[in-house]
Amino acid sequence: MSHPFEILAQDGAARTGRLVTPRGVIRTPAFMPVGTAGTVKALSVEQVRATGADIILGNTYHLMLRPGPERLTRLGGLHRFMGWPHPILTDSGGFQVWSLSGLRRLTEEGVTFRSHWDGSSHVLTPERAMDIQADAIGADIVMQLDECPAWDAPREAVAESLRLSARWGQRCRARFGQRERQALFGIVQGGIHADLRLESAQRLLEIGFDGYAVGGLAVGEGHHRMLDVLSSTVPHLPAERPRYLMGVGKPIDIVEAVVRGIDMFDCVLPTRAGRHGQAWTDDGPITLKASRFAEDESPLDASLECPASRGYSRAYLHHLVRNHEILGQVLLSWHNLAYFQSLMARLRDAIAAGTLEGLAAEFRRRQPAG
């Protein structure tokens, strides 16, 4: 059964709404912090929740290696394991098999790979991806298994890959079935080719999913190619179901994608940048290590409710970063998530008010895409 998706307002192609799951309402456009291995890195679930996150993302690849699906099943699933009672979406594992693991072997049946931790061998098929995500992890939103070719792979390889992903999507749909409390999303592939994206979308629509993701972007093709793909692809996705742009992105990427009708996002950027001493602001990222912050008594952003954003001087954060203190990583990760969530709230408000173009223009001016 699909999670009910209620669109509250539209502004051009953009929409704001509510995706209603048994574990809670997801306000869209939504940003999902990435909880790679059962933890949004450096933060407690209370801190993540306090930033305004309605849903987090878990990485199937990491969780199937540690703690492993059998152990997760015995421990009652991921929500209970990590103490996050709100919605969780899991990726399919496919992307990280391609980006992290060694010795991959791809067949029609699925993919065999070796763990980047200990070299142990694992198999991921569409059926196993469903069993792990839906049963062992217990995700509220489950992603089909897909293959992710390089963005600049030969056109014919991209075409064959999207057809394999579509066949895998069919098998995922069959294995997943219809569930009372969980939804299954398909993933549109097709690289930078508008006609292949359309073919992929049509194949997925024939199968029928509870939501549609755009995959294979933010993998090196660049901001403008990504927007071109969105502009040509999103109109072919059903308006009444949520649309999710996987692995994106910087604030300006998110703003432009929302303008084009995307509802959901995930990205490691805010937490990764935080661990590396960067704080996001309306004028882009700042590097706290820089000497100019050594005696700057202003907070990162006093307009945010987040204690990390308003309760510490830049001078103190500079000191923590320079001394490689864990607290610096915690506070900057926390602030960055709060900043991204505040961005989503501003986007939702702007769509409801019909002022999205003005907000987008401000971001294009202050945070131009590189």
Added chain:
Amino acid sequence: MSHPFEILAQDGAARTGRLVTPRGVIRTPAFMPVGTAGTVKALSVEQVRATGADIILGNTYHLMLRPGPERLTRLGGLHRFMGWPHPILTDSGGFQVWSLSGLRRLTEEGVTFRSHWDGSSHVLTPERAMDIQADAIGADIVMQLDECPAWDAPREAVAESLRLSARWGQRCRARFGQRERQALFGIVQGGIHADLRLESAQRLLEIGFDGYAVGGLAVGEGHHRMLDVLSSTVPHLPAERPRYLMGVGKPIDIVEAVVRGIDMFDCVLPTRAGRHGQAWTDDGPITLKASRFAEDESPLDASLECPASRGYSRAYLHHLVRNHEILGQVLLSWHNLAYFQSLMARLRDAIAAGTLEGLAAEFRRRQPAG
């Protein structure tokens, strides 16, 4: 002016009381978490406070290198810089000059040393130690500059060293003067020699301090030699002033020192152990990485109020530690501080109830000294 020290109850040589500072009351026996470089490692000040800490310790050595006394002065002192409005005690810097820095040169005047960070040259004299601690940092309790010889140094070297430390103590007293809102503690040295400890104590008493620390212990001499020194030294310290055992220690060390009349402690153990995957319990430390915790759904200690102690399963903490997740370091540091603070509360309650010997016997049985 001395901070008023009110003894509420005694049980044998042990006492429980209140050391009253303008920034707050310190309940004794007290454990001071170590905030080395302006942060109790991995934790926010709110988390530290919530464990029950009345006072934290700052390391003068680290703070004089980064952010440096001039910058700290411009930033309004350490309380404001790190956002901890409660009492702070600073060590003199002497111990870490000896243990961390390179190329030390000791004279009657003071000590010249090179930073372990960047090799820059610095001078610490008794007068400068006072200026940094009392004025730049703004500590509520300031420690005299002392020299810390090796515990097994030749007796004559230890004797000469304690006399140098006493002369430095005299100069600290002169420079510090009498202050409305801050107190100055002397440090008893003398190694493992009872007569030298007595000589050191007598020299400090002639100068007159607001409290008396026992230094030069927990530096390799072992549990039993340490207790022998306390048993012979503490009776010579004035009953009406607080007594502070520097750098100690494990719970059993703290219990035995309280039995012998010590009022204050500091140690990096709880936070350092937490960063290395260890959690302290009434039965000693446990190593969360061990496989036996992989599916243990019990919390670390449900009897503690601390969220880290009661809100996460050992299985989840095991997973975090195995994956080198920052959250594991945060939660274990937090729990350990909560455990140490609960130990202090139990000691205070036992002294008030006249049942300290029973509590001590339980610790001797369950956490025997190594």
